[in-house]
Amino acid sequence: MVRPDPPVNFRDSCRYTSGVRNITSALRNRRSSGGSGEPTWIEELHGKIVGQSEGLAAVIPYVQMYQAGLSPEGRPAGVFLLLGPTGTGKTRTVEALAEVLHGSQKNVLRIDCGEFQMEHEVAKLIGAPPGYLGHRETQPMLTQMKLNAVASEKLNLSIVLFDEIEKAAGSMTRLMLGVLDKGALRLGDNTSVSFDRSLIFMTSNLGAKEMARQLNPDFGFETLLAERASASRVSAKKLESVCTAAVKRKFSPEFINRIDVFATYSPLTRVSLEQILEQQLTALQEHLDRRLLERSFTLTVPKASREFLLNKGTSHEYGARELKRVIHRFVMQPLAALVSQGKIESDADVTLEVDATKQNLLVRSGLRAA
Ligand SMILES: Nc1ncnc2c1ncn2[C@@H]1O[C@H](COP(=O)(O)OP(=O)(O)O)[C@@H](O)[C@H]1O
Ligand SMILES: [Mg+2]
Helix, strand or coil: CCCCCCECCHHHHHHHHHHHHHHHHHHHCHHHHCCCCCCCCCHHHHHHHCCCCCHHHHHHHHHHHCCCCCCCCCCCCEEEEEECCCCHHHHHHHHHHHHHHHCCCCEEEEHHEEEEEHHHHHHHHHHCCCCCCCCCCCCCCHHHHHHCCCCCCCCEEEEEEEECHCCHHHHHHHHHHHHHCCCCEEEECEEECCCEEEEEEEEECCCCHHHHHHCCCCCCHHCCCHHHHHHHHHHHHHHHHHHHHHEEEEEHHHHHHHEEEECCCCCCCCHHHHHHHHHHHHHHHHHHHHHHHHHCCECCCCCCHHHHHHHHHHHCCCCCHHHHHHHHHHHHHHHHHEEEECEECCCCCCEEEEECCCCCCCECCCEECC
């Protein structure tokens, strides 16, 4: 049997990916690394988010302004709307920023706008006024304490995420006007919350369907060819204007005027998906090591198997989410089944190979006789 060319276990690939990812960002941020060899938070961020460097480049200066103490007063340090198709890294960007600035992706005050689709539901956000039914039971979701809790000792800056903003009721976006403009929110009990030390992110897939149509007018959403998007700078600009037009149709000019940055995330290319697969497999190896401790083993995924995962996991509708589902189904679940049955020896070298039918992956070595 022919063995695959490069080393493909994901302890090695940790080094491999970090080497690749830092080429461009290291050049871009050479001055900020101070020559210590330690990656800066900017390099780390570029390493975590694949193929969306323009979006990141638009956000980063606002963090630097805050770090330099130069953010304007009386409003949030930055207001961002991340646009683009599902599964292209919009929400992940916000989590990754929290990781690099605060050490954990949990350091985000996240509001799922899907929970605020009805006009009255805005009460969950700010709490009911005293005397109203449910006043005592409703703990507002957006209190100063909750906001402060997501900042860290490293950086006194809170990251707030209004995820999938297109789902929010009008009452919610109207309430947000004050937050975006003056950095202030009055709660039901008449106390107020200050967002001066906050970055406000909103994400949305508004315009994604039109974007797909632009990329492939003949076949519609399902057969969108992502490569076309990155193939030409012209189409990237065009996609941006498609998304912006959809945003203009949905939100009032007052709301739109309060947004500092509109970043359009492109559909992921094959090359980007390859890199995300590497990331995911590296993360999987780390997860195994962390959770199984001395029972852990080394996972090796040859090139043909990675191709298999990529082919199965390429979806223009769901982006990298489909790839994650495929990794779960073809890698995580079979491994879990074997581990739970005690069939993988600790320290084994476990290889995933494509089976004869080419429809599945086989777990090859390191197996004890059943
Ligand atoms: N550009 C990307 N770089 C790295 N991982 C990504 C990227 N896009 C998607 N992913 C992976 O897919 C998952 C879903 O992406 P997410 O950011 O939640 O999508 P959405 O754009 O719909 O908010 C993420 O948790 C991450 O693991
Ligand atoms: Mg999202």
